[in-house]
Amino acid sequence: MATAVLALLLTACGDNEPESSGGEHDSHVTVAALPLTDSAALYIARDRGLFEKEGLEVTIQPVQQSLQALPALAKGQVDVIASANYVTFLQAYEKRTLDVRILAEGVRTAPHMMDVLVPKDSPIKSPADLKGKKVAVNILNNIQTLTLNAILDEQGVGRPEYRQIAFPQMGPALERGQTDAVHAVEPFDSAIQEDLQARVLLDGGASPVRALPISGYVTTAQYTQKHPETAAKFRRAIEAASRIAARDPAAVRAELPKYTKVTAAQATSMGLPAYPAAADPGRLRRLTELMRAQGLLKKPLDPSTLLVK
Incomplete structure (x- = not known):
């Protein structure tokens, strides 16, 4: 299944294009996204015109694991991965297989998310x-x-x-x-x-991992260097959508049936994660320290150096 989904993703994004899909059309952003509550801000931004307000045209490519989209991101066949689990991408950064940058936080843990x-x-x-x-x-x-x-x-x-x-x-x-x-x-x-x-x-969101950042909107250093204005616009739209999600959980619950298989009735009762309005280097540092303690990172890593300002 993973191979099939990735093949579809690469075909949809253009197998033979070596550069970012933003290339000639700097206002276009291709985003790979998982059908999780983590991605809610992405869909709120789309459906409430927040991308349009920033002058962006955003194409969303569904995937089942953010890991599946990593090769496509490395090749510039997608520009951003939404709901990207930080562990995978921080490990890729440490191993120098991907020069990761974090555009915006996705979610943090909350009770029963x-x-x-x-x-x-x-x-x-x-x-x-x-x-x-x-x-x-x-x-x-x-x-x-x-x-x-x-x-x-x-x-x-x-x-x-x-x-x-x-x-x-x-x-x-x-x-x-x-x-x-x-x-x-x-x-x-x-x-x-x-x-x-x-x-x-x-x-799974209990102490000692309460309010721990677990996913975000990830891109590459190459993309942010080539398209700094587009990256900044995308970040602003996502953070505006995250503020909506944080103050109005009903907005998230209304989006979920549109891009996941849950029903409207299921969406009303499920546990939601926390949607931060902005990235917090201190909280991200908690994550990297926990990764080091469990052997998932070999060296200290300051996540603030990966945040796109």
Whole structure:
């Protein structure tokens, strides 16, 4: 599935174009985006004319994992990845496989915007019971494992064994017993609870990872150098949309059925992340320090050097 989606993405963006799709038309921005609550500001900006107000024409290309779009971003076949999980892209920066820049923050953790779910009749009754059990995450050694490990470590209990299963397949995998638990984000979290009557074992946005930045709008240094005004306009539009999302959760809930598979009824009850109005270097530093503590970064990294001003 990942290969097929990426192939479609590259075809749609033009396989043979070596330069950014912004090239001749500096007002056009191609954005790869996941069908998650993380991307809500992108769709609010589109539907409320915030991109148009900045003189931008934005094309959105759906993907199932931000990792899938990384090669396309490196080649300039997409300009921005929305809801890009920071762990993957900070690791790519450290390994010098991608000169990452953060245009705007996406979301921070909040209560029940992601949960560890188990079947309703599961013998797993507490976080301590997860030790050695199979837990599905979207990508191994990434934001879900990072945050769950931090929560379990603080509670002094053992860690599980992680299995990589894409968000759309988590529900079927849990139902078939291929995994003991799933670490699901919204909107998949609520859908799995409703479809399978799955039980919430643990709030994935709990202390010590509350209000932790987990995703953002990521581009490359090359793009920001070549199109500084376009990058600034895009950032302003996203931050304006994030302010709307922060003060009016109903605006987010109204958008979700448009680009995800959740119904309007499901959207009204699901847990939402926090939408920051501006990037916070201090909070991002918390993330990089946590990554270092768990071996996901080998050297200290000052995230303020990656923020586009």
